[in-house]
Amino acid sequence: MLVQDYMTKHPLMGRLTMSISEVQHYMADNDLRHLPVVGDGKRLLGLVTRQSLLVEPVRLRSLDVWEISRYLTTESIDVVMIPADDVITIKGDATIEDAARTMVRNRVGCLPVVEDGIVVGIITETDLLAQLAEIMACSADIPAVRATVQMPNRTGNLAKMVQAIAAQDWGILALGGAVNRDDPAVWDAVVKIDNVTKDAVREVLGEVEGHRVTDLREA
Amino acid sequence: MAQNRWVADDSHRVQTPILEAKNLAVSYEIRDGQVNAVRDVSFKIHRGETLGLVGESGCGKSTVAFSIVRFLGKNGRITGGSIRFQGQELQDLSEREVRSLRGDQMAMVYQDPFQSLNPCMRIGDQLCEVLQEHRGLSDREASVRAIQMLDAVYMPDSAAVMRRFPHQLSGGQQQRVVIAMALLNNPALLIMDEPTTALDVTVEAVVLDLVDELRRRLDTGVLYITHDLGVISRVADRIGVMYAGEMVEVASAVDTFIRPMHPYTEGLMRCVPKLGLSKESSSLYPIRGRVPAPTALPPGCVFEPRCDYARRRCREKHPELRSVEREHLVRCHRAEEIRETEWRPSDETILDLQERLRSRSEDGSKVLEVSDLRTYYDQESKGILSLFGLGEKRQVKAVDGVSFEVGAGTTLGVVGESGCGKSTLARTIIGLESSRDGKIDFLGFDATLPLSRRDKRLIKDLQMVFQNPDSTLNPSFPVGYQIARPLRRFGKVDRARIGDEVVRLLNRVKLDGSYYDRLPRQLSGGEKQRVGIARAFATNPRLVLCDEPVSSLDVSVQAAVLNLLMEIQQEHNSPLLLIAHDLSVVRFFSDAIMVMYLGKACEIGPAEAVYAPPYHPYTEALLSAVPTADPRVEQKRIRLSGSVPSALNPPTGCRFHTRCGRKVGTICETEEPPEIGFGDQHRIYCHLPLEELEAMDAVITA
Numbered sequence: 001m002l003v004q005d006y007m008t009k010h011p012l013m014g015r016l017t018m019s020i021s022e023v024q025h026y027m028a029d030n031d032l033r034h035l036p037v038v039g040d041g042k043r044l045l046g047l048v049t050r051q052s053l054l055v056e057p058v059r060l061r062s063l064d065v066w067e068i069s070r071y072l073t074t075e076s077i078d079v080v081m082i083p084a085d086d087v088i089t090i091k092g093d094a095t096i097e098d099a100a101r102t103m104v105r106n107r108v109g110c111l112p113v114v115e116d117g118i119v120v121g122i123i124t125e126t127d128l129l130a131q132l133a134e135i136m137a138c139s140a141d142i143p144a145v146r147a148t149v150q151m152p153n154r155t156g157n158l159a160k161m162v163q164a165i166a167a168q169d170w171g172i173l174a175l176g177g178a179v180n181r182d183d184p185a186v187w188d189a190v191v192k193i194d195n196v197t198k199d200a201v202r203e204v205l206g207e208v209e210g211h212r213v214t215d216l217r218e219a
Numbered sequence: 220m221a222q223n224r225w226v227a228d229d230s231h232r233v234q235t236p237i238l239e240a241k242n243l244a245v246s247y248e249i250r251d252g253q254v255n256a257v258r259d260v261s262f263k264i265h266r267g268e269t270l271g272l273v274g275e276s277g278c279g280k281s282t283v284a285f286s287i288v289r290f291l292g293k294n295g296r297i298t299g300g301s302i303r304f305q306g307q308e309l310q311d312l313s314e315r316e317v318r319s320l321r322g323d324q325m326a327m328v329y330q331d332p333f334q335s336l337n338p339c340m341r342i343g344d345q346l347c348e349v350l351q352e353h354r355g356l357s358d359r360e361a362s363v364r365a366i367q368m369l370d371a372v373y374m375p376d377s378a379a380v381m382r383r384f385p386h387q388l389s390g391g392q393q394q395r396v397v398i399a400m401a402l403l404n405n406p407a408l409l410i411m412d413e414p415t416t417a418l419d420v421t422v423e424a425v426v427l428d429l430v431d432e433l434r435r436r437l438d439t440g441v442l443y444i445t446h447d448l449g450v451i452s453r454v455a456d457r458i459g460v461m462y463a464g465e466m467v468e469v470a471s472a473v474d475t476f477i478r479p480m481h482p483y484t485e486g487l488m489r490c491v492p493k494l495g496l497s498k499e500s501s502s503l504y505p506i507r508g509r510v511p512a513p514t515a516l517p518p519g520c521v522f523e524p525r526c527d528y529a530r531r532r533c534r535e536k537h538p539e540l541r542s543v544e545r546e547h548l549v550r551c552h553r554a555e556e557i558r559e560t561e562w563r564p565s566d567e568t569i570l571d572l573q574e575r576l577r578s579r580s581e582d583g584s585k586v587l588e589v590s591d592l593r594t595y596y597d598q599e600s601k602g603i604l605s606l607f608g609l610g611e612k613r614q615v616k617a618v619d620g621v622s623f624e625v626g627a628g629t630t631l632g633v634v635g636e637s638g639c640g641k642s643t644l645a646r647t648i649i650g651l652e653s654s655r656d657g658k659i660d661f662l663g664f665d666a667t668l669p670l671s672r673r674d675k676r677l678i679k680d681l682q683m684v685f686q687n688p689d690s691t692l693n694p695s696f697p698v699g700y701q702i703a704r705p706l707r708r709f710g711k712v713d714r715a716r717i718g719d720e721v722v723r724l725l726n727r728v729k730l731d732g733s734y735y736d737r738l739p740r741q742l743s744g745g746e747k748q749r750v751g752i753a754r755a756f757a758t759n760p761r762l763v764l765c766d767e768p769v770s771s772l773d774v775s776v777q778a779a780v781l782n783l784l785m786e787i788q789q790e791h792n793s794p795l796l797l798i799a800h801d802l803s804v805v806r807f808f809s810d811a812i813m814v815m816y817l818g819k820a821c822e823i824g825p826a827e828a829v830y831a832p833p834y835h836p837y838t839e840a841l842l843s844a845v846p847t848a849d850p851r852v853e854q855k856r857i858r859l860s861g862s863v864p865s866a867l868n869p870p871t872g873c874r875f876h877t878r879c880g881r882k883v884g885t886i887c888e889t890e891e892p893p894e895i896g897f898g899d900q901h902r903i904y905c906h907l908p909l910e911e912l913e914a915m916d917a918v919i920t921a
Contacts, residue, residue: 008232009438010266010324010407012305015316030235030306041353041404042323118354120405130231139228 003099004092006131007113007121013038014048014077021072023048023080034110034124037081042119044089044112046081053080089114090123100128137174137192144173144194145201148215149208153179153187157210161189164208170196192219235306236263237407237440238287242300245279245286249294254513256282259300260466261540262459264408269434269441271455271472273448273487275773277510279464280444284410287442288325289317305407322353326401330413332393335400336385342396343381349403368399372429375861389862391422395429402433409434412444419636420800421859424844427453428858446773448491449803449846452476457546460484463510463521466540470547473850480549482526482557490778492807494847494919495830498785501807502573504564505779509743520552527565528557569782575789579628586762586794587625587648587666592657594618594640594647598867615866617643619818620657625762625811630788630795632809632826634802634841638863640818641798645764648796649683662761679709682760684784686767688747692739698750699725699735705757724753728783745776749783756787763788764796769804781808802845806830811900814838817866817874824901833912835903836881842918855918873906881907 012030014023014037027035027050035048090099090111099111103125113121133139151157158177165172173192180186193201198216206213245257257279264270272280285291287302287309302309304325309317329335337345346365350356356364362381369377372395385393394414401409411430415423431454434441443454451458451472458475460468460483468481479485486506493501508525517523519534526533532552540550551557564570596615618640625631633641646652648659650670659666664677682705685691692701702721706712712720722732728749739747748768755763768784769777781804788795799805805812806826813823814835822835829838843857859878864870870877876887883906892904895912903912 010237010305010405010440012233012235017313017316026306030233032233040319040323041355043354116354116356116360126231130228134227137225140225142225 007123011122047087146219238264239303244299264440267438271451271458272444274461278461325408326406328411328414332397372399420844448848467550480554490774492803494803503778506775588660590622593655595655628792629810632805632812635815639815679758680761682755684765688751728753828901832915
């Protein structure tokens, strides 16, 4: 689960010769929220986002309608792009959790994936969310039971749950977990099991010592 | 293959196709006006998808490719429609911008790898140049990247290859270098124009696997152009069929082959022999007529003059490319009405031919008996001693101890990779090369004699059809004269009746008398090959050698020429020796087959026995590599590494041991393999124990 496996390869890219209105059209036509701008050899020069495309109100006040249209058609992409030096990027061999953390910390929605200054892909919030859905086997389309189990935040507890499932010869479609928001001593595990009934899951997982099934649904 | 439980959903990604052509039209300016070479062509290529473009030559496939990269030449230009690459209109870009796209985001691989490589530069320098030019990498970084890329295309010993010159690599290796070079900048679009046409089947299989793997790993969109239906069925996700400059059908690969809806696509499928079928059990149905010139298109449907389903509407109104089923576009008024099962050949004689072939009887008499034939070429050593005649004499053992026989009225097919001695064998029998040793008994004549000492009757009775009709017809004499020449030379008919006889022969090969006075350059490739056949059969020969008679022809012409050869063979009851690299054609046409490797026979026997287990490991690999024009067919995946070793210094023991996947042990390296008989004249030369040979699975399962 590395960035290079989940990024969009061959992203759509802008060139310095594009005017602002061309960029607007290009992004709107292709439903893009982020557009890396590259020079020869796909070298990263900057990044245009929907936000960076917005004209600042300060600027607007000084422009009349004609000037806005002149601004949009004659000014080139470099006026609105974030220059490469300020763009947060990531390497292809970083993990997806690294990518997620980088995005959260820097409050950005996309990271151009860059190797030796060359754009090789782009990874966005959506890619990571899609991957979260994938980790939880959302596209599997197999009837399954999804259980949330609270267990002590100590080594060996997840293994106990998995053993209980394995003892029934059940298959795990997806498995995840995180520390409980309110109580750091508790760990919330989510497990998806196919080919079982809710009652059977409740019975088997509820019997594990120290575990409590807090949520059970068909998914 | 195990069924995956589910596949990842990619619907959140950008949906813009890598390449989208809409109503594309391309014209070339010529002296008297304009040729509309491509009209109204639309297609899309998504990321990680291969679109195959097929069609006969002259249908505009390459023009489409050239228009994408703006290589149309001075007189060509896009006259309508649009081409969007990554959502940008290519026609709006300046020459400079297109050039930088070509290097950075699009790459091309052409048919002949040798022409794409600079002969005077080392491979490493050529690869590094790309990286330094486009990416500004340092020498060291570039060479590290280049070696990685060569490894990615499975180049053996990539570091050493970097120091070599193109001529020091085999064709398959050269093509891999070209593909590596194309992929160095990680292009979004890869255009491949007949990239494997010049390669042997075994090498082709490796290159096709590679293209498929790289596409999946790098998410590259691929436009794959070929005339070969087998190849396209192996690589393409979707297929666009082009005819006379138009797209006539676009569908998924499976649909194209299983439920073709355009009569032209159907017709193409009927032209290629299915691997494993013989001429007794199936027929080839050539498409009548030929592709119209772009200057003389019919007013209605462009395919109407050749279509067996045509109605009045087809003559009057040009059909649009329309969606008939989901993801299945067809340009035909009657796509829903026509049913392939209701189709009857317009030429009933083909069915008669199949009937006649089935009912023929073999009298078992032998026409040609070759035993232990050896043909060596002397090669002077390049040392200084050779100047004084003292140098070590080396020999290329092109044919090295081959024995077989051909019975009256039957066909022996000879297959093997290039360099295995197939052609030398034919040339030795006909007398163009002299044999070193062995016997050739042809109807009691000794055919080991050089041509100059051969009996005139022997020459008359032994004729040949060559691969390339261009180089075997004299360009400065009319066709009639060239066919008449053997008639005059051998006095088969009275001088006064030669003219009539030539016309009869022309008719025999389905050309009318008006061809008598035409010059070869006024004929199409298929017509030239027909003349070549007429000339070979003019003297009523007792044996005809055919060296790749159809490999340079389009599929529909190929079907017609094969039918013609069968018909004439039937009529004269003359045996044929058919040399071809296309294993489906050989299987279809031949009664018996000999598989050759480095001058020796590996396996020989009746066609159905050779194409079914037990196999010689080499036959097994060849069958596994041959592209089949049917996506439902499952083939075992056996890939040979490397290329055929040099015949100057062939491996000891079994010559195939260096590449064999079933090598037994050192015995293969030291001892010549024994002959193992399987009854019914099926012989395999291999060290494998009998039980193992008999336990082999079939390579191809339908």
